[in-house]
Amino acid sequence: MRVPLALRARMLAGKYLPFLKLGPPTDRSVAFRLRPVRNSAIEWECGEEGEALLKVPYRKDKLGRALSFLVHLPEAKAVQLDEVGTFVWQLCDGEHTLEAIVKEMSGKYKMNRREAEMSVTTFLQMLSERRFVGFYERGGKQR
């Protein structure tokens, strides 16, 4: 899943020049309708303790190939998620909205709604910055 260059430039401008108001939607209700979806290039499996191990492939474009020519790079880097992270990762299937994930999280771990909201959004933001997940709005555009 590649994020178009124009969209990436827009996101960067929005992040570092907030007065341009180009960032992701700030309206809660709009943000909570978004559906996170896992990057299909990432392979993952659950271990015996129920914690997911992600295998994130290195880039295969010209720069990636040049880098691998100069330095030996493995095929993929491994990222280990904890139990709660794995729970959220499994729900990033493109079917669950952010709102649904927050509800499931607060139900399963008996968390306060606000706390679950903060945990889920911070975690998904982190995954999104590393391009492990993307967001889309049903009937709308990919974000």
Place this chain on the structure above:
Amino acid sequence: MPVRSSDDGNVEQDAPQTLIGWQGVRFLLPPEWNLTGFSLDRSNGYLKVDSPGSMFAQVKWTDPKYTQSRSVAEWAWRSWKTYRGGGVAAGGDPDLKQTLDAFLKDTAKAAKKSRSEFECKVKPESEELGGQRMAHNFSWTGNGQGQGKIWYCRECKRVVIAQVVGTARDPVPAVASVMFSEMRDHGEDGWETWALFDLVIGVPSNFSLKAQKLMSGYLRLEFQRIGGEKLVVERWGLADVALRRFSLGEWFEKTCPVRQHAGRVAESEVNGHKAVMTSGSVKSPSAWARALAEGAATKNPALHYEAAAWSCPEANRIYAVQVWRGKQTVGLIDEVVARCECH
């Protein structure tokens, strides 16, 4: 009248409620409303509680006698006004109407910015709680709608303005009626309720909040009173995950300074849950010197350490209370633990 505000703006009756308690101010709101803004100051402060939708509740309090001056001229003007009795009514109560007018003027400014027509109604002053406080009820429409109340409490000597704000479709009057019916601005019997994010504890009124950490899954409130006696209340979420690899005793020793105070962990019971407790004394020479210096005025230096922790499976949380107390203060930890509602 218990209410629950749903996302579509309807109001459901007889629903559970959220208790909010901060700096002596406590009130009830519909479930899933949570604290989002606060100040640490007891004399002049504010509190903001957001709903999952578009409504929010706001409380501001000021102590008219302890308003800080930003310049010498302002200080001189305030002193002159106090000397002449300006700003304070004949009975010694501050002029609520003047404060409310200033508050509504700010709200009207915000409405003007959004090009909405601003209208407000202020009800005449009424006596509440057996003459303990004089209050004005007010409501406004403009950039949304709001219902509020301003009063001066003769006991805690604070002017409090509280309001519920929402859009035109939100059940603001129902939420405001619940909030104001049970609203209190000071504690009772020397104890104050602190309630936020499902943590409800009682703390003696003479302890003041020194520090806080409100993180997702971890809350810490640190109180101190004159003489250096300290009280720390902590709450962790995801207890089932945290206690999968450690026993409660091991976890307690890792997170609380048990060994530092040469305490021995003993098993106990709190609110029907398995708990661990410890007691010891301050060992480090620097901490000892600090405690002696701070406790010199009260002749009761906080050299004794007590702590208790328990896990509540119903709420999936771990609670810990730590006390640094003087020799003469006995039973403080037991009283605080008994007033901590975990489920």
